[in-house]
Amino acid sequence: MCKKNFSFSMWIKYLEKLEKKNQTNLTEIKNIAKKLNLLNLKSFFFTVGGTNGKGTTCAMLERLLLDSGYQVGLYTSPHLLNFTERVRVNGLYVSEIQYVSAFFAVYSVKSNHSLSYFEFVTLAALFLFKKYPLDVIILEVGLGGRLDATNIIDSNISIITNINIDHTSILGSNRFSIAREKAGIFRKNKISVIGEKNLPISIYQAAKTSQTILKIINxxxxxxxxxxxxxxxxxxxxxxxxPIPQIPLSNAAIALSALFYSNLTINRKILRNSISKVQLQGRFQIISYFPVIILDVAHNFHAASYLAKKINQIDIQGKLYVIFGVLKDKDILSIISPLKDKVYYWYASLLPINRSATMNQLKKNLPAQNTFFFHSIDHAWKSLKKAINKKDVVLVFGSFITVSEFISIKNKEI
Known part of the structure; x- marks a missing residue:
């Protein structure tokens, strides 16, 4: 069938079948972007990279700018429940009809170039932004920085929230190489705001090479x-x-710092009222109180450590149970280690995607004496419901997919 007649759901199926690429070719992506006139947008750009906290930092930037009267576009990933969560214009999701138009526009000019899912979607997001008179556009880096599709844009401000071990098969196995990849978003004579306290030397090396202006925490x-x-x-x-925000304070702080380095006009009174408004689905999200049910997309050691600290702040009168699902390329031991001594029982599950950790991986890494294993999050939850009482706490974490599956299950129960 001609792509021109594709519906939104047909386009999503097409995107999901796109082959993964071992290496991103930014030159190719830039050439496609030039054909669509996406590289000359007049908006002020923030590009937000880092290992954790990118989404919450973007959300804080978006809220503060919107409340200050700016026209704002936000591109973020991955989505939790619906694909349309990836692009917001002035705080609102873009319609499926607009996505269809953007997808077809990208497809029409890409010629024989092969694009990955994320590359295709990034170009579509920029095409959507082009349709609006936006003052500011916020781009969340998908993975790394240097070879990420968002890096076709020369941002006015670059942000690196933190640098920790994750995606080692792509970014490298140590903080030096990971930092070097993330530093690929630095731009000559533009400010780069850094929230990492323990900076690898590769950040300074990259800053010197790119001639960016570093603004470093502490x-x-x-x-x-x-x-x-x-x-x-x-x-x-x-x-x-x-006021204390609902998101991690470190992310709120770097968002504010970047704003004040941008020299965009921000009303201080509005800022104070806006800080405590920001929250994101799946980031220590409490969806029930009897029992307490907490959702968190933490999927690496750093995020799990922060999650453990948040759990410590809760007065748990009963027991802590965990529904856990994770992807196969993750360091499972490091993810569960911050919480291992707190959990009464683990309910570990496969995820409904090819990238799910295998049952053998789960059994190898989770403690045998207090773990039950399941083939779906649904089965895990049905089993757990029979064991818990109103004083217990249920934590659902390990992946965006884990949280998304659980939300879908709970929505069907309503």
């Missing part, structure tokens, strides 16, 4: 948490007694 800006508020001390501004 050197050029810092934040300090108090019992009921926090402060941001910054090269350009000092803010005291800020």
């Amino acid at each position: 050197r050029d800006w810092r934040w300090k948490e108090h019992s009921n508020n926090w402060d941001l001390i910054h090269s350009n501004i000092q803010l005291y007694n800020l």
Whole structure:
């Protein structure tokens, strides 16, 4: 069938069948973008990279800018429940009809170039943004930075939230090489805001080569948490007694720091009112209280460590149960280690995708004495429901897919 007649669902199926590529060719992607006139957008661009916290940092930037009266586009990934979550314009999701138009536009000019799922979708997102008079566009890096499709854009401000071990088969097995890949978003004479306190030397090397202007935490800006508020001390501004956000404070702080380095006009009173509004699905999201059910997309050691700290802050009167699903390319032992001593029983499950960790992987890495194994999140939840009482806490984590599956199951119960 002619792609011109494809429906939204047909396009999604087409995208999901696109072959994965071992190496991204940014030159090819740029050539396609030029044909669509996507490289000359007049908006102010933020590109947000890092190992963890990219989504929450983007959400904080978006909220503060929208509340300050700017026209804002946001491109983020992956989605949790619906593909349309990936692009927002002025806080609203773009319609499926608009996506269809964007997909066909990209397909029409790509010629014989092969595009991966993420490359195709990134070009479509920029095509969607081109249709609006946006003041600011926020791009979340999908993976790494240097070879990520978002890197075809020369951003005004680059952000690296943190640098930790993840995606080692692609980015390298140590922080030096991972940092070098993430530093690929640096731009000459433009500011790069860094939230990582323990910087590998490769960041400084990349900054020197690219001639970017580094603004580093605890050197050029810092934040300090108090019992009921926090402060941001910054090269350009000092803010005291800020409200505690619902997202990790480190992500709120780097978003604010980047904003004040951008020189975009932000009303301080509006800023104070906006900080505590920001929340994201699947980021320590509590969806029930009797029992407490917490959803978190943590899928590496750093994120799981933060999750463990949040769990410690809860007054658990019963027992902690975990529904856990993970992808096969993850270091499962490092993900479960921060929570291992807190969990009463693990309910480990396969995920409904080819990238799921195998049953053998799960059995090899999870403690045999207190783990049950299942072939689906649905079966895990049905079994767990019979064991818990209202004082217990249920944590669902390990992957975006794990959380997405659980939300879908709970929605059917309503």
